Amino acid sequence: MRTESISPIRLDGKRTLVTGGASGIGAATARVLSDLGARVAIADIDGERAEAALGDTKAVAWTQGDVSNAEDSERMVAEAAGALGGLDLVFNSAGIGDDLVPVHAQDPERWRRVVDVNLYGTYLVCRAAGRIMAAQKAGAIVNVSSIVGLDAFPGRSAYGVAKAGIIHLTKTLACEWGGVGVRVNGIAPGYTRTPMVQALLDRQxxxxxxxxxxxxxxxxxxxxxxxxxxxxxxSDWASYITGVVLPVDGGWSAYGAAGDVGKHMPVG
Ligand SMILES: NC(=O)c1ccc[n+]([C@@H]2O[C@H](COP(=O)([O-])OP(=O)(O)OC[C@H]3O[C@@H](n4cnc5c(N)ncnc54)[C@H](O)[C@@H]3O)[C@@H](O)[C@H]2O)c1
Structure with missing residues (x-):
């Protein structure tokens, strides 16, 4: 429990793993956490890109593997903890998009792959990291859901199911690990300009x-x-927050009316 007053957010010396850290939200977060004083290791399926991202993200170590493979996840968590001398924080950003086709037209193997990487991969990394954190009775994890995990987006059933599952996983882990001082939260991003989204924009x-x-x-x-x-x-600024998935969506999930938001309340 924190009772003292709190200084501006700092993560000095926090040993931190960021999965999917070679690109997009993961890379940006690795850089921000490094700027706040954390010592960051990035893990990614694209080893070359992860190594190349060391400078930009200011990460001090990288490891390669597929989060949806149980052996890879265990090894990547162990390698990160080995390189950093322990593990205090994890940000699970590794993920892939889906095919934007209706359920009846979807390739079942692709459906399974999207769920495997996004949901099973998050579970596997949480599982490996949580054991370390529970043993030291301290730690914090943030998972990535999506606005697509909050409500249905036609054509995105695999991704939506995976991201909804991450919300449930986050709440369950928060309840299981709260007693040993490990917090588990999530964010539900709206559309964010990253290589993943740029690829969709390029394909119109x-x-x-x-x-x-x-x-x-x-x-x-x-x-x-x-x-x-x-x-x-x-950070310790969230020391009494666990089991929460915070929409970071510019108000997307607050809006429930039909049509453009500007149509209803024109300003000016
Ligand atoms: N960009 C958005 O609008 C948006 C919105 C909501 C949620 N998200 C989520 O945010 C996370 C990051 O997305 P992004 O837009 O930065 O994407 P991105 O493609 O830029 O980055 C994802 C990273 O994850 C890595 N990765 C993919 N599969 C992996 C695997 N099996 N094992 C390990 N690493 C793997 C990729 O190599 C890449 O470096 C994802 O979970 C995504 O679903 C993104």
Whole structure:
């Protein structure tokens, strides 16, 4: 329990693993956590990219593997803890998108892969890291859900199921590990400009102006806006917060009316 007053957010010396740290939200968060004083190791399925991201993210170590493979997850957590001399914090950002096709047209193997990487991979990394944290009776984890995990998006059933599952997993782990001082929270990002989303924009899979019109803050997010929410949830500023999945979505999940948000309450 923290009773003293609190200084600005710092993560000095916190030994931190960021999965999916070679790109997008993971890379931005690794950099922000490093800037706040954490010692960060990044894990990614793309080893070359992870190694190349060391400078940009200011991470001090990297490891390669597939989070949805149980042996890889155990090894990556062990390697990160070995390189850092222990493990205090984890941010689970590794994930893949889906095919944007309706359920009846989906390739079942692709469906399974999307669930495996996003949900099973998050579970496996939590499981390996949680054992270390429970033994030391301290630690914090942040998982990544999505606005697609909060409500149904047609064509995104595998991703939505996985991200909804991450919300439940986060709550369950928070309840199981609260007694040993390990906090588990999540973020549910809205559309964020990362390589994953840029690839969809390049393929004209969605029109950014439609998303902007549906979003009370009228724009897509930056990766740094996800990173600051993660830093807060991992820090002592959130010392009494566990089992929460925070929408970081510009108000997307608050909006329930039909049509563009600006249509109802024009300002000015
Ligand atoms: N960008 C968005 O709008 C958005 C919105 C909601 C949630 N998210 C979630 O945020 C997380 C990061 O997404 P992003 O947009 O930064 O994507 P990204 O593609 O830029 O980064 C994802 C990283 O994860 C790695 N990765 C993929 N599969 C892996 C595996 N099996 N094992 C280990 N590493 C793996 C990739 O190599 C990549 O470096 C994902 O979980 C994604 O679902 C993104």
């Amino acid at each position: 899979v969605f029109d950014p102006s439609v998303v902007e019109g549906r979003t009370p803050l009228r724009r897509l997010a930056s990766s740094n806006e996800m990173a600051s929410a993660v830093a807060f949830l991992l």
